Amino acid sequence: MPLPPPAPASRLRVANAAPRTARGRYVLYWMTAARRTRSNFALQHAVSRAAELGLPLVVLEPLRAGYEWASDRHHRFVLDGMVDQQATFDAAGVRYHPYVEPAAGAGRGLLLAWAAEAALVVGDQSPVFFLPRMVAAAARALPCRLELVDGVGLLPLSATDRPYATAHALRRHLHKTLPPHLLVRPAPRPLDGLPAQPPVAPPAGLRAAWPAADPALLAGDPAALRALPIDHGVGVVDLRGGERAAQAAWVEAQARVARYHEDRNAPDLPGGTGLSPYLHFGHISAQQVAFDVLDAEGWTPSRLSAPTGSREGWWGASPGAEGLLDELITWRELGQHYAHHAPDWDQFSTLPDWALRTMGEHLADPRPVTYTPAQLEAAQTHDALWNAAQRELVQTGRMHNYLRMLWGKKVYEWSESPAAAFELLLHLNNKYALDGRDPNSVSGVSWVFGRFDRAWGPERPIFGTLRYMSSDNTAKKLPVKGYLRRFGPKAGAQLSLLG
Numbered sequence: 001m002p003l004p005p006p007a008p009a010s011r012l013r014v015a016n017a018a019p020r021t022a023r024g025r026y027v028l029y030w031m032t033a034a035r036r037t038r039s040n041f042a043l044q045h046a047v048s049r050a051a052e053l054g055l056p057l058v059v060l061e062p063l064r065a066g067y068e069w070a071s072d073r074h075h076r077f078v079l080d081g082m083v084d085q086q087a088t089f090d091a092a093g094v095r096y097h098p099y100v101e102p103a104a105g106a107g108r109g110l111l112l113a114w115a116a117e118a119a120l121v122v123g124d125q126s127p128v129f130f131l132p133r134m135v136a137a138a139a140r141a142l143p144c145r146l147e148l149v150d151g152v153g154l155l156p157l158s159a160t161d162r163p164y165a166t167a168h169a170l171r172r173h174l175h176k177t178l179p180p181h182l183l184v185r186p187a188p189r190p191l192d193g194l195p196a197q198p199p200v201a202p203p204a205g206l207r208a209a210w211p212a213a214d215p216a217l218l219a220g221d222p223a224a225l226r227a228l229p230i231d232h233g234v235g236v237v238d239l240r241g242g243e244r245a246a247q248a249a250w251v252e253a254q255a256r257v258a259r260y261h262e263d264r265n266a267p268d269l270p271g272g273t274g275l276s277p278y279l280h281f282g283h284i285s286a287q288q289v290a291f292d293v294l295d296a297e298g299w300t301p302s303r304l305s306a307p308t309g310s311r312e313g314w315w316g317a318s319p320g321a322e323g324l325l326d327e328l329i330t331w332r333e334l335g336q337h338y339a340h341h342a343p344d345w346d347q348f349s350t351l352p353d354w355a356l357r358t359m360g361e362h363l364a365d366p367r368p369v370t371y372t373p374a375q376l377e378a379a380q381t382h383d384a385l386w387n388a389a390q391r392e393l394v395q396t397g398r399m400h401n402y403l404r405m406l407w408g409k410k411v412y413e414w415s416e417s418p419a420a421a422f423e424l425l426l427h428l429n430n431k432y433a434l435d436g437r438d439p440n441s442v443s444g445v446s447w448v449f450g451r452f453d454r455a456w457g458p459e460r461p462i463f464g465t466l467r468y469m470s471s472d473n474t475a476k477k478l479p480v481k482g483y484l485r486r487f488g489p490k491a492g493a494q495l496s497l498l499g
Contacts, residue, residue, distance in 0.1 A: 001193030006052075007045035007149045008184050010156040013125060015139035015146040020053075024119025024144065026095075026200050027053060030111060031061040032134070033126035034151045035081045036243045037088045037191060039285040042149035044190035046122040049147070053119055056197035058095045060114050061085060063213075066104025067130060069430045069437060071234035072225055073397055075100075077241030077434055079225075081283050083218050084242040092191040095200040098213040103229055110210045115142050117203050125150040125157065127339035128280070129437040153286045153333040154181060163338040163345075165352065166452055168309050170334045171326075175307035175314055178329075182301055186287050234431060237397040239277065241434075246278035250289060257293060261323030265402040267483035272401055273324070276441070277434035279332070286328055293321050334452060335443035346442050348422040348449070355450025358464030359418040365462045371414045373424050385471040385480060386410050388487035390428075395487070397434040402478065408448035409469040413462055422449055 006012070029046035037043060043059075050057040063078050064070070082098040089096035097114070101107045115121050123135060125148035139146050150157045159177050164170035217224035226232055239245075253273040256263065263271025278284040294317065303316030311330075315322050339345040349356075371381055379390040389403040399407065408425050415421035425445045430436035447453055448466075455465035474480065 003047060003051045003193050004044045004187035004190050006048040007041045008156075008181075010158055010181070011041055011125075011150040012045070013148045013150070013158070015123070015135065015148050016142060018142060018145050021119045021144040024053075024055065025117045026050070026056045026058045026119065028114050028118040028121045029057065029059045030121055030123040030138075031059055031085075033124035033128060033131055033282050034285070035061065035078065035085070035282040036246075036284065037085060037189070038243060038247075039186040039188055039288040040190060041151040041186045042122055042124050044187045045147065045149045047190050047194060049120055049122060051195075055119055056095070056200050057194070058097070058114065058118070058200050059085070059089055060097045060099065060111065062099045062107055062110060063101065064104070064107060065101035065229050069231070069234075071231035071431070072236050073234045073432070073434065075228065075230055076220075076225065076236045077239075077277065077281060079213070079218055079220075080241035080245065081243060081281060082213060084244050086218070088191065088243075092194055093197050094191065094194070095202075097202070098218070099210055100213045100217060100228070102227075107210060110206075111138055112141060112143075113203050113206045113210070115144055118144055120144055121146045123148050124282070126152055126282075127157070127336055127345075127439055132343070151186065151282075151285060151287070152336050154178060154290055154329050155333055155337070156181065157337060157340045160337045160341065163341040164334060166454070167311075167330050167334050170337065171311065171330050172307065172309035174330060174333075175309060179301060179304060185291055186285065188288070231431075237395070237434070239397060239434065241277070241281060241283060243283050246275070246284035249274050249278065250284060250292070254292065254296070257296070257324055258318065258320045260320040262320075264323065264327075266478050267400045267403055268479040268481065274398075277398065280435040280438045280440070286332065290325060290328055293317075293324060297321055331443075332440050335439035338443070339439035345439060346426065346446075348419050351446065352450050354455050355453075355466060358455065358459075358466060359449070362462055362464040363417060367414065367416070367462065369414060370416055373427075376411060376414070376424065377428060381410075381414070383410060383471050384484060384488065385475060387489065388484050391487040393428065393432045397432060399433065400483070402474070403483075404444055405448065406469050406471060406474050408445055409467075410471070412448055412466075418449060422446075 027046055027050040029043060034040045034042050046057055061082060086096055086098060099107060099110060121142060121144060123146055155174060155178050214224055256271060263269045275284060279286060297317050299317055305314045305316060311326055312322055315325055344350050379387040381387055386407060389399055389407045393399045411425050412418060412421045429441055429445055433441055435441045450466055453467055456467045457465060459465050460468055
């Protein structure tokens with residue numbers, strides 16, 4: 001079976017001036033964002049480079065302990081993925097080194113130790129969380145070339161030259177520039193056909209200084225997880241992470257694509273895909289999801305319409321497929337490309353001028369009710385629907401898409417200042433949500449405050465010209481009774497559905 005080609009030039013960036021090392025023993029893939037073995041442009045590129053150089057492949061997947069909001073919940077999700085990676089790479093005869101920091105900073109030097117005997121390092125390019133800063137620091141320090149591969153979305157990050165202010169603006173750009181990129185898909189299984197490799201021994205001293213992850217930790221031993229210096233107050237949830245779980249979730253979700261445009265906003269229905277956590281951690285690729293949807297419809301590029309920027313009709317697909325593709329590509333990549341071009345993408349001060357102005361004009365407006373951060377985190381408000389959304393977030397690591405917008409609007413209304421509301425929402429999102437710390441979920445928080453939106457009338461107290469939402473209107477518009485039963489208060493408690 002022929003090996004896949006290297007990554008497309010539009011997705012490849014040489015991150016430093018160091019050359020390939022002629023005496024290198026292997027090609028090293030530093031897996032940090034695309035934590036999967038399927039439909040992974042970076043892994044595909046590393047396999048291709050290894051074959052080109054006649055060298056074996058080594059894969060390093062590290063997990064830090066010292067990042068903000070590190071917790072049992074987020075760690076367990078990544079560890080589930082490591083279990084899947086271990087099985088797949090072992091079967092392919094590829095040296096895989098999953099490393100979990102036992103203390104913050106303990107992994108410092110690990111990448112350099114592996115790179116010291118590498119001909120080339122291949123890494124993931126991603127705008128997520130601390131990854132750009134970490135990759136930039138590594139590029140300066142590595143003794144050999146670092147080639148970064150962008151597998152974030154269907155439109156390469158290099159295909160935009162600025163952050164876009166609205167979904168409509170990016171959609172117009174997508175309609176003009178996306179079609180050629182639809183012709184180049186990642187290899188579904190880039191390890192297939194990889195020739196037998198000689199066993200690769202780690203550099204001297206590496207095993208002792210940075211041993212591979214404890215098998216008990218990977219297997220799910222709670223005591224091993226508790227031994228790590230992370231937040232144990234944010235517990236593990238039922239949702240499993242990893243590539244196998246992601247594929248199973250996507251198989252189940254494909255049955256709902258036909259009604260996606262009708263059901264995704266209904267809290268009582270399983271109308272969404274549920275893939276956001278898996279996309280955040282790289283356990284499934286946006287490319288696979290998009291092309292699976294299009295292939296199921298027998299789609300070809302000839303069905304694309306003329307560029308209009310319209311939300312519907314451009315793909316020439318069914319309404320459900322069009323709705324899912326708009327969320328997966330337009331809205332998800334709006335946040336990803338924004339973060340790529342704007343390093344301060346998660347700062348209150350970078351919100352649109354019109355939004356900052358209207359919030360400033362209404363800063364002194366009396367709030368009918370305010371809650372402390374502790375009350376909000378504990379879901380102790382008068383609003384049953386809001387409380388249910390907060391409970392869902394804390395208990396499951398997820399929140400219904402539509403209710404996340406309402407959740408944010410109410411915190412804005414109930415806080416002493418917009419800036420305080422912004423910081424609290426980011427904190428709750430990043431602490432509890434499995435898709436937190438991501439440009440896509442941070443976009444949702446920022447949208448509450450006007451990013452990617454426009455001014456709305458009539459002007460209201462507190463909100464000014466920000467878009468207004470209420471729990472009463474939401475309950476009238478969407479079915480929520482089942483949702484309230486699932487995430488409602490304990491039996492006997494009486495809360496009014498107000499807001």
